[in-house]
Amino acid sequence: DAKTTQPTSMDCAEGRAANLPCNHSTISGNEYVYWYRQIHSQGPQYIIHGLKNNETNEMASLIITEDRKSSTLILPHATLRDTAVYYCIVTLTDKLIFGTGTRLQVFP
C-alpha cells in the first residue's frame, strides 16, 4: 500500500472550510484514496473515497490531483463537532493501514 503524508495538525475557524491535504506520491494505478476520521475515544468514521475523479457527499468533498499523487479533503463549513483526527489511507485491498493522520481543531 502507498504511504501517505499528512500535516500533524491544523486549525480551522467554525463555519469556514477546512482543507486537509494528503500526499501519496507512490500511489499505484488501482489504489483508492480513503478518508476516515476519529473523534476522541471513539471508533473511526468513514468520510469519503475516490480513485481519479473528484467526489462529493453529504459530509465532504475529495479533490484528487490529475497525477493522483496528492489529494485534499474539504469540509465546506466546519463545525466544532468536526474536531477530530483525519486519516488519509491509500489501499488496494480491504486492509486499512492507518498513519498518524491530521489533528483538526475547529475553534469558535
Next chain:
Amino acid sequence: GAVVSQHPSWVICKSGTSVKIECRSLDFQATTMFWYRQFPKQSLMLMATSNEGSKATYEQGVEKDKFLINHASLTLSTLTVTSAHPEDSSFYICSARDRFDLADSYNEQFFGPGTRLTVL
C-alpha cells in the same frame, strides 16, 4: 447507517486473566471483520483480519496464541486476550465490511465504539 457494537465498552482485569471482547454487526452481515489496537496518543494498528468460518489472519508481530480470534457467525467476532499483562492495556477497536459490498473498490468499513482494556 450500518452499526457495529462492542462489548464490553471497558474492562479492568488482573494480570494473568483472560478477557473476551465481542464485536457485533447489528444490521448487516459481515464475512470479514478487523481488529485494531490503539495506544494513547497513537494511531490505530491493525492486528488481524477475521474471516467468518475460517482462521484469522494476523499481522506481522501480533501473537496469534495471545490474541485469539473467533468469527463463528456472520454477525459476531470475538477477540480474547489471553493471560493479559499491563502492557496489553489498550483501546481495542473492531470494524466490519458488509458482505454485500461486493465491489472490490468499495472498502467502507464500519467501526465499533471500541473497548478500553486496563490490566492491573
